[in-house]
Amino acid sequence: MTLRRICLWSGPRTVSTPVMYAFAQRNDTRILDEPLYAHYLQRTGAPHPGRDRVIATYDACADRVISEQLLGHFGEPVLFIKSMAHHLVGLELDFLPELTNVLLIRHPREMLPSLLSLLPQPSLLDTAYQMQWGLFNFLRQRGRTPLVIDAATLLREPEAVLRRICEHARIPFQPAMLQWTPGGRPDEGIWADHAYETLHHSNGFLPYQSQQGGIPDQLTPLFEVCEDYYFRLLEHAYWPQTEAAMA
Secondary structure (H helix, E strand, C coil), X not given: CCCEEEEEEECCCXXXXXXXXXXXXXXCXXXXXXXXXXXXXXXXXXXXXXXXXXXXXXCCCHHHHHHHHHCCCCCCCEEEEEEEHHHHCCCCCCCHHHCEEEEEECCHHHHHHHHHCCCCCCCHHHXXXXXXXXXXXXXXXXXXXXXXXXXXXXXXXHHHHHHHHHHHHXXXXXXXXXXXXXCCCCCCCCCHXXXXXXXXXXXXXXXXXXXXXXXCHHHHHHHXXXXXXXXXXXXXXXXXXXXXXXC
16 A cells, blocks of 8 residues: 655744635544654754643654655555655755655745734744745655645635645545534644634634735745745645636
8 A cells, every 4th residue: 555645834823724724624534733843943042932831742753754754655545745845954855856845835924914923933944934945845856746726716715726736645635625614623733722723613624804904014035035936836836726817
């Protein structure tokens, strides 16, 4: 039996957790929630909420996490990994072609104001855009071009996007992916209590609502760099036929 390993490389505040919840509804899938988070926190010293607890709870040895979890063997035929692209900091990327890679992006005018509620002074690394662009080119050069999904497209047309991810991974779409029971999951990270609170009260993908907020003057240089990387990635993003017809 061939194990399909799907890894969603997103940035923070990018609607990645609902995709994880969608795959958790499948009857053939194992879920991993940000398995490289402890490595990232230990490597960078980033002052994230719950930092010490995450490092104490999860394996911070990236090589072991990659070999035993991302590339490990499981009883289920599908493995879905929700991860942050910037959690790859300091790592060799040679293992990535063994995964089915998906990049989830979001316009920084929507992402950055949300990120500020968690990190008052985010760096370019914190946003993951530069790392996502690097991942895209690394994989494209090796003939394993990742699927690129924009968060706004996902929320506007979740079924079309989920079907495209399944097609990319060569697995059948399951309609159960579109809804879930409100509440948390046993396979989500310990950060869920504060990071997934809104999702815990939902039973499916919420309708898209533009959340573009103002960018503080001191973050304008960061915003401009992020926007440049975002638009580079957006050029390669998946567009459902219905959206293409409306464009």
